[in-house]
Amino acid sequence: MAGILDGVDRRTQLAGHNRLELLLFKLGTRQRYGINVFKVQEVIQCPNLTQIPRSNSVICGIAHLRGKTIPVMDLSMAIGARPMTRGGVDAGYVIITEYNRSVQGFLVSAVDRIVNMDWGQMKPPPKGTDKESYLTAVTQLDNELVEIIDVEKVMKEVIGASEQISDGVIDDTSANAGQHVLVVDDSSVARNQVKRVLDALKVECTLAKDGQDALETLERWIAEGKSLPEFLSMVISDVEMPRMDGYTLTTNIRKDPRMKDLHVILHTSLSGVFNQAMVEKVGANKFLAKYMPDELAALVQHRLIEHRQLLRITAE
Template sequence: MSGILDSVNQRTQLVGQNRLELLLFRLNSRQRFGINVFKVREVLQCPPLTSIPKLNALVRGVAHIRGQTISVIDLAMATGGKPIEDLQNGFIVIAEYNRSVQGFLVGSVERIINTNWDAIMPPPKGAGSASYLTAVTEVEGELIEILDVEKILNEISPLNTDVSKEITDNVDVGTNTEKIIFIADDSSVARNQVKKALSTLGLEIEMAKNGLEALNRLKEIASETGDVTDRVALIVSDIEMPEMDGYTLTAEIKNTPELHRLQVILHTSLSGVFNQAMVSKVGADDFIAKFHPDELAGAVQKWLLTDLKQ
């Protein structure tokens, strides 16, 4: 176990085309879950937790770790299960999502596996909108569930998706009002957050659940027009997505003649350990850390106007 805990920080810098590493853990049962190591800052035995009045019921307390106070969320409770009772033998996965650091209380931590995004599949259709899964994969004949952490965090502390009046009063997208803004994100919560923020620009929105679905749809549009930019103004894409991640999607767009003029904004919760070199390598036009509606709307407007000048 100590080898796993010691190696997490050393391996969080991994970014490869359509590759990822998953830290496997359990909650209260035999079911195993996974979290992208790239989002993990540290894993440690659960320290003493301090209870604070009026905390959300899913927050078991706060921990003081390396000079920082971190809220600790019980992932078992957050996904509708029973609370993790044995805190002394539990672990905290400290991760960074959406510009903030959280601690996720889990029952046990197992190991790190190396896999490809094309081995990560969307959750079963029968899971329904209430499911907390964003993807699944198979390891040694066993299903590994990847949780929609953005949905969990939004239920605990909903993000503001309203674009400020200063931005909306000065919206200028030129002649691009007849074009589509394409959104690719595997989290239904994140897709709707982006859609709500960008709807203030008065543009048509089309969405995809992952990079492969987005790429196929963009190629379909391009086959009708000859160049995708005749219909699509730009794409706002998450990085972590099943079947095809945002880096690979960007590279495919930039390497496909009928798609390569499309502006790509990578919009991701991978904020703290973001690899600028990788974004440049695949040819993305911009990167924005989730989630600030004014920054997102401002960036989209900027690239729409830039496109008009080209």
């Protein structure tokens, strides 16, 4: 697969224009899946894996790559499908990814190609999809359905993550009454993680499933007569979402004089210097890599204090 990820610098230009590139792959059947190229570090033929005693059954083993020890997961098994056979492991590929501040590999049976798409072509899972489904989005390509897996859900179930805020992080919450936050994320797991932090801070929130849903919610509040800078303490938004990504949502907020002063935090499993550059490009206030509840709670608390002070100054 050498060369399949060449030209990443060129691909970064897609961000902010509601576009992405998907790396297409398969999991032992004809069904095609996709993963955002920005999550992918490299694609390799599956190396020899070292087994880990008493590890989660989804973890095939660990790979040693350039001085790093990387867990490799059977992605098919992780989403409740048929596990890869031993022959499939030997013949398969590993997609090395970076999610939520960690590097891991996903074992797949075949890697297809990279396609350039508009986030508007990415649709939420069909209505009626089981709530336990691992789908976060779908799209059509070559008259076939391509499925996007909710990797954050997979990661939480296989690796786990701290969900609790440490003692001493949260200050007095009595002053948070009346504050409101808009949370935007296509992953139900991620939405609920943020909501739990806000609940601990005793802050009310509204949940939106993607950027388009969030923008429509903001416009509805305006139509109802709400002054968004006063009503809304902040927007906490994912970046990768069907229909409208977080970069484009932020750009639309900044272009609208009724919304332009909203405080926007981009909270995403994408990480690295690239994201900090994009924060500045689209005009977001902060970038926070997922998912550290202590860091999120501290950042939200700081903004809540700032918002109260702004409201006090305005009232005077």
